[in-house]
Amino acid sequence: MRPIVDRLPASKIREVANAGLGRSDVLAFWFGESDEPTPQFIRDAAARSIADCETFYSHNLGLAELREALSRYASGLHRPVGADRIAVTSSGVNALMLAMQALVGAGDEVVAVVPVWPNLTAQPAILGARVTRVPLRVIDGSCRLYIDRLKQAVTSTTRVLLVNSPNNPTGWTLTRDEQVALLAHCRGTGTWIVADEVYERMYFAGHATCAPSFLDIADADDRLIVVHSFSKSFLMTGWRLGWLVAPAAAMPGFAKLIEFNTSCAPVFVQRAGLAALAEADAFVPALATRLRQCRDTLLPRLQALPGVSVAAPPGGLYAFFRMPGSDDSLALAKRLVSDFGLGLAPGIAFGPEGEGWLRWCFAAHDPARLVEGTRRLGSALGL
Numbered sequence: 001m002r003p004i005v006d007r008l009p010a011s012k013i014r015e016v017a018n019a020g021l022g023r024s025d026v027l028a029f030w031f032g033e034s035d036e037p038t039p040q041f042i043r044d045a046a047a048r049s050i051a052d053c054e055t056f057y058s059h060n061l062g063l064a065e066l067r068e069a070l071s072r073y074a075s076g077l078h079r080p081v082g083a084d085r086i087a088v089t090s091s092g093v094n095a096l097m098l099a100m101q102a103l104v105g106a107g108d109e110v111v112a113v114v115p116v117w118p119n120l121t122a123q124p125a126i127l128g129a130r131v132t133r134v135p136l137r138v139i140d141g142s143c144r145l146y147i148d149r150l151k152q153a154v155t156s157t158t159r160v161l162l163v164n165s166p167n168n169p170t171g172w173t174l175t176r177d178e179q180v181a182l183l184a185h186c187r188g189t190g191t192w193i194v195a196d197e198v199y200e201r202m203y204f205a206g207h208a209t210c211a212p213s214f215l216d217i218a219d220a221d222d223r224l225i226v227v228h229s230f231s232k233s234f235l236m237t238g239w240r241l242g243w244l245v246a247p248a249a250a251m252p253g254f255a256k257l258i259e260f261n262t263s264c265a266p267v268f269v270q271r272a273g274l275a276a277l278a279e280a281d282a283f284v285p286a287l288a289t290r291l292r293q294c295r296d297t298l299l300p301r302l303q304a305l306p307g308v309s310v311a312a313p314p315g316g317l318y319a320f321f322r323m324p325g326s327d328d329s330l331a332l333a334k335r336l337v338s339d340f341g342l343g344l345a346p347g348i349a350f351g352p353e354g355e356g357w358l359r360w361c362f363a364a365h366d367p368a369r370l371v372e373g374t375r376r377l378g379s380a381l382g383l
């Protein structure tokens with residue numbers, strides 16, 4: 001193995017989950033997914049496709065009709081996005097890796113806003129790039145961006161600015177003003193922005209149905225790659241379907257990279273994606289409303305626990321909080337599993353900046369699970 005592969009840290013969320021292996025009494029909120037299965041109409045579309053013998057390769061960039069449907073979907077939310085700027089990928093994480101493979105090589109510099117889902121920073125590291133981490137700051141329990149510090153870090157030698165908003169694990173979400181400032185800055189330095197916007201529909205500020213996106217403000221040929229996924233908005237984590245938006249001129253390159261990575265996303269999965277998009281207008285806002293209810297069930301109960309410090313996240317699927325004992329988040333997360341049957345993710349899983357925190361995924365089909373989870377956390381606090 002290359003030394004960098006040996007040095008990659010194993011997932012600390014898995015380490016906690018392994019502590020609960022084989023125990024049916026554990027309430028698990030550690031992974032970033034709902035406990036609700038994919039809707040029947042999406043599963044039916046995949047089953048029909050298989051029954052119709054759609055068992056062959058597709059175009060590297062995806063089925064033409066799926067790229068068209070994604071173009072309509074994205075253009076309905078943002079500025080017009082032509083199908084010629086869209087590549088269908090085998091998941092969001094695959095789209096992120098393709099973006100990295102397209103942009104960075106050994107010795108290149110990537111600046112990442114952290115804490116963040118560890119895959120984002122591991123991928124450029126695997127490719128030999130140097131990752132500079134710019135931490136969010138915490139004010140009254142909420143995360144904010146030091147925009148000046150980030151601009152200082154992104155210079156003409158920076159190949160990629162990597163930003164995930166709404167953010168996993170903190171829920172922090174870029175404001176429109178911050179996006180405008182970062183786009184202008186990166187145009188000046190010649191830096192690519194890789195924006196992971198997989199949680200864009202999980203946005204709880206006011207009545208908005210979508211978080212601010214770089215696709216609202218960028219031109220079609222800006223150095224911008226926006227990464228998306230069917231996983232979160234359509235309850236399709238196990239299907240491994242995503243897409244990316246990039247300048248049209250980059251598409252022949254992405255077609256080659258997809259050929260050499262996966263060749264294409266499975267056709268029956270793409271058909272499931274088409275079915276999902278056809279119902280997106282009804283399905284996604286209803287899901288977001290349910291998730292808002294989950295958030296609003298969990299947050300006040302967490303806030304009421306003595307010593308727990310947590311702010312309502314504006315976006316994403318997660319409450320990110322501190323509590324007595326969380327200075328060693330991995331040890332505490334393991335103890336919560338073993339002694340109280342409560343499965344949370346340790347903040348350290350998201351980098352050193354996340355140490356001292358725990359992450360709770362509130363995407364629960366039955367909000368009573370969240371209520372019972374907070375009761376168990378109360379027991380851990382001696383209540």
Ligand SMILES: Cc1ncc(COP(=O)(O)O)c(C=O)c1O
Pocket residue numbers: 032091092093094117164167168196198228229230231237240241242
């Ligand atoms: C920030 C972020 N980006 C991308 C993904 C990837 O999603 P998927 O690979 O399931 O499409 C995740 C999944 O948890 C995530 O949290």
